[in-house]
Amino acid sequence: MKDKPTVLYDVPGPRARRRNLLWTLLFLVGLAAVVWWVVASLADKNQLEWSKWAPFFTDPRVWETYILPALKNTVIAAALAMVIALPLGALLGILRLSDHRAVRGAAGTVVEFFRAIPVLILMLFANAAYSEFTDISPDTRPLYAVVTGLVLYNASVLAEVVRAGILALPAGQTDAAKAIGMRKGQIMLYVLLPQAVTAMLPALVSQLVVIVKDTALGGAMLGFSELLASVRPMSANYGANTIACFTVVAVIFVILNFALTTFASWLERRLRRGKKSTGAVVGAGAVEDLATPGEHPDTR
Amino acid sequence: MFDFLQGYDLLGAFWVTVQLTVYSAIGSLVWGTLLAAMRVSPVPLMRGFGTVYVNIVRNIPLTVIIVFTSLGLFQTLGVTLGAERFTTINFRLAVLGLTAYTSAFVCEALRSGINTVPLGQVEAARAIGLSFPQILRLIVLPQAFRSVVGPLANVLIALTKNTTVAAAIGVAEAALLMREMIENEAQLILISAIFAAGFLCLTLPTGLFLGWVAKKVAVKR
Numbered sequence: 001m002k003d004k005p006t007v008l009y010d011v012p013g014p015r016a017r018r019r020n021l022l023w024t025l026l027f028l029v030g031l032a033a034v035v036w037w038v039v040a041s042l043a044d045k046n047q048l049e050w051s052k053w054a055p056f057f058t059d060p061r062v063w064e065t066y067i068l069p070a071l072k073n074t075v076i077a078a079a080l081a082m083v084i085a086l087p088l089g090a091l092l093g094i095l096r097l098s099d100h101r102a103v104r105g106a107a108g109t110v111v112e113f114f115r116a117i118p119v120l121i122l123m124l125f126a127n128a129a130y131s132e133f134t135d136i137s138p139d140t141r142p143l144y145a146v147v148t149g150l151v152l153y154n155a156s157v158l159a160e161v162v163r164a165g166i167l168a169l170p171a172g173q174t175d176a177a178k179a180i181g182m183r184k185g186q187i188m189l190y191v192l193l194p195q196a197v198t199a200m201l202p203a204l205v206s207q208l209v210v211i212v213k214d215t216a217l218g219g220a221m222l223g224f225s226e227l228l229a230s231v232r233p234m235s236a237n238y239g240a241n242t243i244a245c246f247t248v249v250a251v252i253f254v255i256l257n258f259a260l261t262t263f264a265s266w267l268e269r270r271l272r273r274g275k276k277s278t279g280a281v282v283g284a285g286a287v288e289d290l291a292t293p294g295e296h297p298d299t300r
Numbered sequence: 301m302f303d304f305l306q307g308y309d310l311l312g313a314f315w316v317t318v319q320l321t322v323y324s325a326i327g328s329l330v331w332g333t334l335l336a337a338m339r340v341s342p343v344p345l346m347r348g349f350g351t352v353y354v355n356i357v358r359n360i361p362l363t364v365i366i367v368f369t370s371l372g373l374f375q376t377l378g379v380t381l382g383a384e385r386f387t388t389i390n391f392r393l394a395v396l397g398l399t400a401y402t403s404a405f406v407c408e409a410l411r412s413g414i415n416t417v418p419l420g421q422v423e424a425a426r427a428i429g430l431s432f433p434q435i436l437r438l439i440v441l442p443q444a445f446r447s448v449v450g451p452l453a454n455v456l457i458a459l460t461k462n463t464t465v466a467a468a469i470g471v472a473e474a475a476l477l478m479r480e481m482i483e484n485e486a487q488l489i490l491i492s493a494i495f496a497a498g499f500l501c502l503t504l505p506t507g508l509f510l511g512w513v514a515k516k517v518a519v520k521r
């Protein structure tokens with residue numbers, strides 16, 4: 001996806017420059033009106049008072065009691081989900097490429113099923129199932145439920161990523177492996193999978209962004225004490241500073257996810273440039289399309 | 301076996317899910333197209349605004365946005381979006397949140413579609429003296445839309461699944477009813493199967509149909 005802004009319009013001459021300036025001014029006025037409205041309504045409800053924002057800058061206890069433990073839970077849930085979902089997804093992805101129609105069909109059904117259902121439904125089911133069929137203590141149950149829901153959904157998305165990664169490899173790799181007498185399992189294990197994992201690294205990292213974002217569902221619906229859930233106790237303790245709390249939580253999410261996204265696209269550029277790889281790359285943008293049910297063109 | 305369904309408005313809940321999807325889809329298609337137009341426009345300030353909006357909104361969890369519309373916009377700032385009853389206010393807030401979030405993805409899909417329009421098309425349009433808005437409206441966007449039906453269908457399916465997040469602010473859609481039923485009835489597996497089937501019925505045909513449309517309307521090059 002390269003930018004080509006100069007294609008859609010000429011290099012501006014004097015008239016175009018004046019027109020652009022006019023549009024800039026108009027847009028600025030509109031933007032200023034919106035900002036003014038936001039600031040005015042914030043000030044009207046006393047949300048701009050320094051005392052509501054100060055704790056985040058001056059009081060380390062806000063961070064120690066609320067934000068950092070919550071951030072830790074968010075990261076733990078996301079990391080656990082990724083670590084469990086990846087091998088499961090790899091297995092499903094490989095089964096989907098099996099030579100046996102029954103295996104292929106079964107794996108395909110599982111993958112399509114879990115991609116077609118909202119994560120929240122999976123989490124609600126896991127939560128209720130754990131409370132009914134196991135004796136996991138109610139304190140840790142939300143974590144189990146969140147991770148289970150995330151694993152079920154993301155394993156099936158990652159299965160598609162793995163499949164796309166393997167299919168993106170040049171056919172010569174399989175041919176060469178066959179020529180030196182490798183068996184199917186060996187080809188997959190020693191030739192295709194190692195290269196596919198490298199090729200799909202950018203997609204994996206950007207799937208991590210999706211996982212991090214979905215942990216917030218557990219906070220809102222299952223009582224999992226992650227970042228979003230820390231807003232209520234925080235604003236109750238620091239004088240109803242709801243807006244300030246939301247701003248801080250949102251900023252943390254944006255920083256975390258922006259770092260991951262940037263890392264993913266850096267990886268992608270590096271892999272595309274690399275001399276050692278086969279040139280097969282499953283880009284960071286591919287996961288959005290692979291995340292929904294239906295047949296997919298294998299890579300972009 | 302299905303006696304426990306008495307007293308629950310299953311179809312009503314899924315109807316709310318459909319309504320959330322349709323309204324948010326229309327909203328985010330409009331706002332997403334505007335954002336995409338801003339991101340390719342010759343005015344640097346608009347380009348900057350589009351980029352910043354998309355990068356911020358895409359990285360915030362939808363749940364945070366939806367809960368913010370209720371706790372922040374409604375309960376703290378008193379935004380009611382012209383509604384008086386609680387259920388209507390929450391519904392409209394959920395549509396607002398879903399639209400704000402989804403339009404970032406619509407914008408990105410559309411922008412990648414704009415990049416597939418061949419150079420010659422725009423050059424020819426400029427050569428006959430069309431202005432930038434005209435080029436966008438008459439030449440680029442019609443072709444871009446046709447080539448991104450597939451990606452937009454994926455965004456729509458993701459949106460359908462994302463409407464469940466509205467349960468977090470008490471909109472009476474499918475996920476909220478599912479939680480209520482799980483709490484009150486001892487039929488966990490059956491209830492979950494029903495709701496899973498409901499979502500399969502919503503997402504799979506959408507995907508198949510729009511996949512067919514995508515093939516049908518794609519610009520052959």
